[in-house]
Amino acid sequence: MTKEKDKAKDKNKTPTLLAHRGRAGSSDFGAVNPPVYHASTILFDSYEDIINNRGAFTYGRRGTPTTKALEDVISSLENADGTLLVPSGLAACTLTLLALCKQGDHVLVPDNAYESTRSFSQKVLPDFGIEAEIYDPTIKDISPLIRDNTALIFLESPGSQTFEVMDLQMIIKIAQENNILTAMDNTWASPLFCKPLDMDIDVSVQSATKYVSGHADCLLGYVSAHQNVYNRLKRMYGLLGLCVGPDDVALTLRGVRTLDVRLKRHQESALKIARWLEQQEQVLRVHHPALESHPQHHLWKRDFTGSGGLFAIxxxxxxxxxxxxxxxxxxxFGIGYSWGGYESLMIPVILLRELGPARGPLLRLHIGLEDVEDLLEDLSEGFKRFDKART
Ligand SMILES: Cc1ncc(COP(=O)(O)O)c(C=O)c1O
Structure with a gap:
């Protein structure tokens, strides 16, 4: 596929991009999908070539046509100059923190960040002389927390357990005024329903383990950014020796083709179920940003174009x-970690938070692609058992 052809495709709308970017080239015997290259060593044609590191691909860890195909799809979805694939969503978060902060820096991390991101910030960054400060995700004005050495504000909105929605525009504005970088874990919305780079956030961080791959069968993360920040991420990425196995890349490439159709179904069913749950006497509150009853519904409406299948009761x-x-x-409904696959899940949420109100028992639901009436029936039967076990 030529660069010109790819550029022309960038004008297409998302479902078309998903179907056409990162496809096999003309030398792939007409196959629709790019081959899955299992490659560490890549041979050079000559002494001249290896001395000058000449060649589209030079070593498996530095990329193959398979990784490039997925990076191309993601970069076009994220409107990014570059994307780096990493072995997990958590690795995408930690790579961002390590690449953009140095000794003596201060970084702001939201209280509702994915738990391991928060733990890494608090337990590992101090060993590198970086101070991580936890902030309230519903903060109205972040300026009082900004210091001379604040290098990065990490964002995650909505939080994946308690679903607070941040005032992203306020934080981005203050970060820009103070020359501070921002990075957002955008796994809840996926690049379909929120595009961090279009909002002037510097790094879009994603656990592609969830919706992007979408089938609960692989682990993968990525970071996408514009050129300057991408270069900084890439330097650390190379030095840490990060790379992803070709089969997980191929599974993600296969999954991402249907992201648009899947997400719309997750959204529709989850909203129907969330509204039904609001009517159940056993439920005190439904934490779903797309419900009018959500305290930051207006912020979700302003900054997101949709909602997926994940919320809490x-x-x-x-x-x-x-x-x-x-x-x-x-x-x-299965009992299991993770989410974003085709199957419905339900887990108890144990909160390990510093800030925020004490909450009642929380259950997190991921609404899969099953028939929504079947799911409602399952929940209804579940509440009957719940009531029976009252005494
Ligand atoms: C919001 C969020 N970010 C990051 C991660 C980490 O992703 P992974 O399991 O791919 O490391 C998760 C995992 O549950 C998550 O929910």
């Missing part, structure tokens, strides 16, 4: 045995 006070009775016998 806060139960009225109950016994642990009631939750167990409900979860243990669900016929369609």
């Amino acid at each position: 806060e139960l009225n006070p109950c016994r642990e045995a009631q939750i167990a009775a409900m979860l243990d016998d669900m016929s369609l």
Whole structure:
């Protein structure tokens, strides 16, 4: 595929980009999909070539046509100059923190960040002389927290357990006024429903393990950025020796083709179920940013173009045995970490937070691609077991 042809395709809308970017080249015997290259060593044609590091690909860890194909799709989705694929979403978060902060720096990390991102910031960054400060994701004005040595504001919105939506525009503006970089874990919305770089956020961080690959069968993360920041990320990426196995790249490339159709279905079913849950007497509150009842619904409406399948419910006070009775016998909802796959999941949320209000028992639901009436029936039966276990 020529660069000119790829450029022309950038004008297409998202579903077309998803179907046409990162496809096999004309030398791939007409195959629609790019081959899965299992390559560490890549041979050079001559002494001249190896001395000058000449060749489209030079060593497996530095990229293959397979990784390049996925990077191309993602960069076009994210409107980025470059994308780096890493072995997990967590690696995308930690790469960003390590690449953009140095000894003596101060970094702001939201209290509702993915737990391991938060732990890395608090437990590992100090060993490198970097101070991580936890901030309230619902903060109205972040300026009082800015210091002379603040290098980065990490964002995650909505949080993936309690679903607070940040005032991204306020934070971006203040960061820009103070020459501070911003990076956002955008896994909840995926690049379909929020495009961090278009909002002037410097790094879009994603656990592609979730919606982007979408089938609960591989682990992968990525960071996308414009050229200057991309160069900084790439330097650290190369020095840390990060790379991704070709089969996980191929699974993600296969999954991303249907991101648009899947996300719309996740969105529709999750909203229907969230509204139904709001009516159930066992439920105190539904934490879903697209519901009018969500405290930051206006911010979600302003900055996001859709919502996926992930949200939480806060139960009225109950016994642990009631939750167990409900979860243990669900016929369609599985009990398992992660989300973004085609299957529905339900887990108890144990919060390890410093700030924010104390909350009642929380359950996180991921609404998969099953028939929505079947899912409602499963939940309804679950609440009957929940009620029965009351005493
Ligand atoms: C919001 C968010 N970011 C990052 C991660 C980490 O992703 P991975 O499991 O691919 O490392 C997760 C995982 O659950 C997540 O929910």
